[in-house]
Amino acid sequence: MSELSPTQQASGLAKSVPLELVNSINQLAQSATPAKLLSEAERDSLKTKIKALLKEKNAQIVAHYYVDAELQALAEETGGKVADSLEMANFGAQSDADILVVCGVRFMGETAKMLSPEKTILMPDLEANCSLDIGCPAKEFAEFCKQYPDRKVVVYANTSVEVKAIADWVVTSGNALNIVNHLKEQGEKIIWAPDRHLGHWIQKETGMDMILWQGQCIVHNEFQVYELKSLKEKHPDAKVLVHPESPEEVVDLADVVGSTRVMIEAVRDLPDQEFIVATDLGIFYKMQQLAPEKKLIVAPTASKDGHCISCAHCPWMAMNGLENLYHCLRDSTGEILIEENIRQKALASVNRMLEFSRQAGLVKANK
Incomplete structure (x- = not known):
């Protein structure tokens, strides 16, 4: 070049990311199989079994804000963590668990393994990937x-x-x-x-x-400025929260721009009662938990023709479910393994981030 x-x-x-790679990413997203829908009785049975296995194997769940609400709730109920990727990495590194089950996407599991090579790192589905990861080939x-x-x-x-x-x-x-x-x-x-x-x-x-580098997130890249303007007109009192992975013209309409944690804190702390949220709708669980009286509205991803690829929810995050979480814990499947020489090289850059973030007060010590 x-x-x-x-x-x-x-x-x-x-x-730019080559067009053929963009097309491949979209095809992979559309072929991602979401976790199986379960009856209430099946969900209750699986949660009981998972809780028993977590105790038996000294394991903890680390879940991202974008996975299913039931997984987030289970992580919190069992002493695990629901967080953004930075807090997930920090929590995992300080955990006393022998096994970490990472409910999220593959790079999060890899980061956990980098920081905790002595721990077993499991994922409900190793095929749960990320368009940004796929769109930036290492070579x-x-x-x-x-x-x-x-x-x-x-x-x-x-x-x-x-x-x-x-x-x-x-x-x-x-x-x-x-x-x-x-x-x-x-x-x-x-x-x-x-x-x-x-x-x-x-x-x-x-x-x-x-x-x-010209990669993009298939979720955030789909938020639409024209449709967002129309939604703002229908909800003139709503504050607009936008993740900065979104297109510039969408970011320009925001009242608050920031990470998942910044947006969650905005819903909790601002006096406003309505929020239009431009990020993965999985975040609504934590927002509603902290501010149950407030109204949350999904920012539009579909254009005027009604088409969208992700529709405000990452298809790879949706691959995490109770059933495959149970199976990975029971059978020790979905293990993240990393070559040691690669781990050591990557660890230097991750540790640099974590040390800077701790000194700057951007992450809290694990309790």
């Missing part, structure tokens, strides 16, 4: 980075362990602004991957010299 012009660099343009990204040896490589947590092994820093949506501002103060320039919308927002907020 040829060197970018100064104009391209200033505007943050970089290599191609490594070749891209070689063209800019004077730049620090900063990658989003939604990447494979192999991509993290290339990076100088790993960040999440909750700490990216702080870390990029820190690097700017150090006089650094950076390569950013993989989410182009989040990268562009950070670039605007910080003024950092950034070259952006």
Whole structure:
């Protein structure tokens, strides 16, 4: 790939994800099999069995805000954790459990294994992936980075362990602004991957010299500005909460822009009674738990033709369910394994993130 012009660099343009890879990601998303629907009796039986296995095997559940509400509730009931990816990583590293069951997507399981190699890390379904991870292949990204040896490589947590092994820093949506501002103060320039919308927002907020890999999240990329404007007209008193992985014109309509935790805290703390939420609808469980009296409205993903790929819910997150959670605990299936040399390389960038975040007060010590 040829060197970018100064104009391209200033505007943050970089290599686009090939169309065939975009099409492949969409096909994988559409073919992802959601967890099986169960009767109330089946769900109750499975939860009883899972709780027994957690005690028997000294295991804990670590669940992301985007998985099914029943899994989030089960994690909390059994002493596990429901959190964003940064808090999940921090909790897992400090846990005394022998087994961590990560209800989320694959990169979250890999991060848990990186930080806790002595623990067994299980996932209900190892095929639960992430469009940002798939859209940033390690080999191609490594070749891209070689063209800019004077730049620090900063990658989003939604990447494979192999991509993290290339990076100088790993960040999440909750700490990216702080870390990029820190690097700017150090006089650094950076390569950013993989989410182009989040990268562009950070670039605007910080003024950092950034070259952006052009990946995108299939959930957040689908939020529609025209339809959001129409929804705002119907709900003029509603505050709009937007995750920065969303397109710029959607972010521009937001009252609050931020990570999952920022949006949850906004619903809890702001006096407003209505919120339009532009992120995965799995987050509604925690929002409603903290502010049950408030009205939450899903931001529109379908365009005027009524078509959407994700419809505000990650198809890979939806693969996590009670049945496959039970099976992975019972049979020790879905184990995350990482080559040690890759783990060590990736661990350096993840530890750098965690140490910075702890010093900056962005994560709390586990209790």
